[in-house]
Amino acid sequence: xxxxxSLTKIYHSPHQDILALDNVSLSIKRGEIFGxxxxxxxxxxxxxxxxxxxxxxxxxxxxxxxQDITTLNQNELRQARQKIGMIFxxxxxxxxxxxxxxxxxxxxxxxxxxxxxRKRAAELLELVGILDKSHVYPDQLSGGQKQRVGIARALANxxxxxxxxxxxxxxxxxxxxxxxxxxxxxxxxxxxxxxxITHDMNVIKQVCDRVAVINDSHIxxxxxxxxxxxxxGTPTSQSFINAIVNKDIPEEYTQSLLKTHENKFSRMIRxxxxxxxxxxxxxxxxxxxxxxxxxxxxxxxxxVKDVPFGNLTLELIGSREAVEESMNYLKTxxxxxxxxx
Amino acid sequence: MLEHILTxxxxxxxxxxxxxxxxxxxxxxxxxxTIYMVAISTGISYLIGLPLGVILVTTEPGxxxxxxxxxxxxxxxxxxxxxxxxxxxxxxxxxxxxxxxxTSIGTAASMxxxxxxxxxxxxxxxxxxxxxxxxxxIEAALSMGANAWQVIxxxxxxxxxxxxxxxxxxxxxxxxGYSAMxxxxxxxxxxTLAYYYGYQRYEDMIMWVTVIVLIVFVQxxxxxxxxxxxxxxxxxx
Numbered sequence: 005x006x007x008x009x010s011l012t013k014i015y016h017s018p019h020q021d022i023l024a025l026d027n028v029s030l031s032i033k034r035g036e037i038f039g040x041x042x043x044x045x046x047x048x049x050x051x052x053x054x055x056x057x058x059x060x061x062x063x064x065x066x067x068x069x070x071q072d073i074t075t076l077n078q079n080e081l082r083q084a085r086q087k088i089g090m091i092f093x094x095x096x097x098x099x100x101x102x103x104x105x106x107x108x109x110x111x112x113x114x115x116x117x118x119x120x121x122r123k124r125a126a127e128l129l130e131l132v133g134i135l136d137k138s139h140v141y142p143d144q145l146s147g148g149q150k151q152r153v154g155i156a157r158a159l160a161n162x163x164x165x166x167x168x169x170x171x172x173x174x175x176x177x178x179x180x181x182x183x184x185x186x187x188x189x190x191x192x193x194x195x196x197x198x199x200x201i202t203h204d205m206n207v208i209k210q211v212c213d214r215v216a217v218i219n220d221s222h223i224x225x226x227x228x229x230x231x232x233x234x235x236x237g238t239p240t241s242q243s244f245i246n247a248i249v250n251k252d253i254p255e256e257y258t259q260s261l262l263k264t265h266e267n268k269f270s271r272m273i274r275x276x277x278x279x280x281x282x283x284x285x286x287x288x289x290x291x292x293x294x295x296x297x298x299x300x301x302x303x304x305x306x307x308v309k310d311v312p313f314g315n316l317t318l319e320l321i322g323s324r325e326a327v328e329e330s331m332n333y334l335k336t337x338x339x340x341x342x343x344x345x
Numbered sequence: 346m347l348e349h350i351l352t353x354x355x356x357x358x359x360x361x362x363x364x365x366x367x368x369x370x371x372x373x374x375x376x377x378x379t380i381y382m383v384a385i386s387t388g389i390s391y392l393i394g395l396p397l398g399v400i401l402v403t404t405e406p407g408x409x410x411x412x413x414x415x416x417x418x419x420x421x422x423x424x425x426x427x428x429x430x431x432x433x434x435x436x437x438x439x440x441x442x443x444x445x446x447x448t449s450i451g452t453a454a455s456m457x458x459x460x461x462x463x464x465x466x467x468x469x470x471x472x473x474x475x476x477x478x479x480x481x482x483i484e485a486a487l488s489m490g491a492n493a494w495q496v497i498x499x500x501x502x503x504x505x506x507x508x509x510x511x512x513x514x515x516x517x518x519x520x521x522g523y524s525a526m527x528x529x530x531x532x533x534x535x536x537t538l539a540y541y542y543g544y545q546r547y548e549d550m551i552m553w554v555t556v557i558v559l560i561v562f563v564q565x566x567x568x569x570x571x572x573x574x575x576x577x578x579x580x581x582x
Contacts, residue, residue: 056488078492085490096485099581100503109499110489141581161489 005165005197006032006055011064013050024050026221028064032214037191037198039212039229041205041244047221048201052167055199056088057081069164086114089158093170095150097142103153104129104138110160128156132186148179155186159194166190168200172207184211205244209233209308217241233308234276234315235340269324272301273331276315276340286337287316294330296322317344371538372554378452379534379562382527383520386456390463390516395509397423397464398471399497409483409493423465431523434462435530455532459523467516474508475501507574514570518563525559535559 013025024047032038042048053059055066057073066073068088076084097106107128111121129135132152134145142150151171158166168187172180188211191198202208208215208229215232217225219240225232236242275287291298298318305314320327334341397419403409404416429437435458439449442457478501486500502509528536535555543552 058484058488082490082492085488088488090485090488092481092485094479094481096479096481098482098500098504100506109486112499113486113489113491113495143582157489167488 005034005036005069006030006199007065007067008032008051008055009065009067011051011054011066012062013047013054013059014062023221025054025061028218028221028223030216030223030226032197032199034197035191035195036213037188037200037211039208039215040199040201040218041203041208041215042201042218042240043203046218048203048218049169051218052169052199052201055165055167056085056090086110086161087163088165088167089161089163090167090169091151091154091158091171093173095142095147095154095174097150097153097157099142102139102141103134103145106142106153107156107160110157114161116161124160125156128159129153131159131190132156146179147175148183151175151179151183152186155183155190159190159196164197166196166198168198170202171200173202173204177206180207181210187211209306217244230278230308230311230313233313234278268321269327270319270321271327271331272317272319272344274315274317274342274344275334276313276342277338278313279311286334286339287318290330290333293333294322294326296320296326296330368548368550368554371542371551372535372558375533375535375538375555376558376562379521379524379536382452382455382459382524382532382534383517386459386463386520386524387513387517389456389460390467390520391513393460394464394467395471397468398475399501401468401472402475402501403493403497409487409496419468423468426462426465427469431458431462432526434458435527450531452533455524455527455534459520459527462523463516463520466519467512470512470516471505471509474505474512477508478504507577510573510577511570514567517566517570521559521563521566 008028008030011025011028012023015022015024028047028051040048040051050059054061055068055073057076061074064074068084071084073081073084098109101109104125107125108121111124116124126135126138129138132155134149134152134156137145137149137153142153145153154171166187171187172183175183184207187198187200190196191211198211200207200212212229214227215229216223217232217238217240219238224238225236225241232241233245236245277286287298290296298320300316300318302317303314304316305312307313320330322330331341331343400410401416401419401423404412404419406413426434438458438461441461442449442454445457446454448454482500482504483496486496491499524532524534525536525539526532528534528538529540531537535558539552539555542548543555
C-alpha cells in the first residue's frame with residue numbers, strides 16, 4: 005500500500021539545517037494497522053506529513069497505491085489527497101460549521117452533488133456513532149466526540165488509507181480505548197489501511213499489527229508488534245516497552261537476594277512467553293524434573309492484539325549443572341530466556 | 346418644587362430648541378452626510394482591503410499562495426501609505442479625487458481619500474484576523490485536497506468572521522474620525538459643520554451637539570459590531 009524509499013527531509017533555516025528524516029525506508033501492507041512510535045522530535049510527525057505531501061520530502065520516493073506521490077503536479081496531488089484521509093491530535097474541526105457540515109466539507113471539496121453528499125455524511129455520522137449530534141457545533145462536543153467527527157470527515161471520500169497523527173494523544177485513557185476500537189472496526193469493515201503515529205506504546209499494543217520505532221530521524225526497528233514487544237532489539241524500543249511493561253527489579257533487592265544463598269549456585273533469569281506457551285505449566289514441570297528451587301520475583305502478563313504475552317523474573321537456586329540444564333529445558337520449550345545475574 | 350424646576354427646564358430647553366431650530370436641521374443633514382460618507386468608504390475599503398489582507402496572509406512562505414515577491418511588494422506599499430498622516434494624504438490625493446469625482450469638495454469627493462486611506466488599514470486588520478486561525482485547520486483542509494480558493498473561502502474567512510466583524514467596527518469608527526478631518530478641508534458632514542460653524546463662527550452649541558452626536562454614533566457602531574460578534578460566536582457554542 006505504501007512504499008517509502010530512502011526518504012530524507014531537511015528543514016532549512018537561516019542559521020542551520022535540521023535533518024528531520026534520514027534515509028527512511030518502510031513498507032506498509034494493504035489492510036494493516038501500522039504504527040510508528042517515537043519520542044517527540046524523533047521525526048514521526050514529519051514522516052506522516054510526507055505521505056500526503058503536507059511536507060515536501062527533500063529526497064526519496066513515496067509510492068501510495070501504485071502512485072509516486074512525490075512526482076505529482078498540484079492538481080494530481082489534490083486528487084490523490086482526497087483518497088488519503090487524515091485525523092489529527094487537535095481534531096482540527098471548523099468551529100464555523102456544525103458537525104454535519106464539517107463532514108460535508110471534504111465532499112464539497114471533491115464536488116460531490118449535494119444530495120449524494122448529504123446522504124454520505126449521514127451514513128458516516130451513523131458509522132462513528134454520533135448521528136444525534138449532527139446539528140451541534142464542535143465547541144459543544146467532548147474530545148472523543150470531536151475525534152469521531154474527525155474520523156467521519158476523514159472517511160468521507162472513501163479513502164484507501166487513513167493517516168492518524170497522534171489522534172488519541174489529547175484524550176483520556178478510556179476515550180482513547182473507544183476511539184482505538186472504532187479505528188480497529190473501520191479497519192476490518194472497510195479494509196482500510198491505517199498508518200498511525202504515537203508516542204504511547206499502549207496505542208500500538210491495542211491496535212497495531214506492525215510497528216516501526218523511530219529515533220533521532222532513523223527507523224531503528226520494524227516488526228510485528230508481538231516480536232518487538234517480547235524481544236526489543238534496540239535501547240529505544242526497550243525503553244518504550246519498559247514504560248508499559250514493568251520488568252525492572254530494584255537493585256538493592258537483587259543484591260540482598262544473591263547474598264542469602266552464598267554457598268549455592270544461583271542465576272536470576274527473565275523468561276518471556278507468547279501465545280499458547282503462556283498457558284503451559286513449564287515452570288512447575290521444570291522444578292519437578294531438576295533438583296532446583298525457583299524463586300519467583302516478578303511476573304506480568306499482558307495482551308498485545310488479543311495474544312497473551314508475559315514475562316517472569318525467576319531466581320534459580322541449586323547446583324550449577326542443575327541450573328544450567330533447567331535453563332536449557334525452558335529454551336527447548338519455546339521460551340525466551342535472558343540471564344540478568 | 347422639583348416638579349417646578351423640571352417643567353421650567355423643559356420650557357427653557359424648548360425655547361432654545363425653537364430659537365435654534367436651524368441648528369437641528371444643519372446637524373441632521375451633517376449627520377446623514379457623515380453616515381453616508383463613512384458607510385460607503387468602509388464598504389469600498391473592504392471591497393479592496395479584504396482581498397489584499399487575504400493576499401498578504403496567503404502569499405507568506407509556506408502558505409497556500411506562497412509568493413515572496415508579491416508579499417514583500419504589497420507589504421511595503423501598505424506600510425508606505427499607512428505612514429502618511431491622513432491630513433497630508435488628503436491633500437496629496439486631490440488630483441486623483443478631481444480625476445474621479447470632478448471636484449475636491451463635498452461628501453462625494455471626501456469618500457475618495459477616506460476609502461484610499463482605509464484600504465491599507467483594512468488589509469492589516471484582515472491580515473491579523475486571518476492569522477489568528479490555527480494552522481492545523483488549513484492543514485486539515487489541504488489534507489482533504491482543498492485548493493487555495495477553497496481554503497480561503499471555506500476555512501480562512503468563515504473561521505475568522507467574528508474577528509473580521511470587529512475589524513469592520515474599528516474601521517468604521519476610525520473613518521468617522523478621518524471624515525471630520527476631511528470636513529475641515531470642505532469634505533462635508535459633521536466635521537465641516539463643527540469647523541465652520543462651531544469654530545469659525547463661535548457657535549458653541551453646534552460644537553457641543555456635534556460632539557454628542559459623534560459620541561452616540563461611535564457607541565452605536567461599536568455596540569452593533571459587538572452584538573453581531575456575540576451572535577455568531579454564541580451560535581457556535
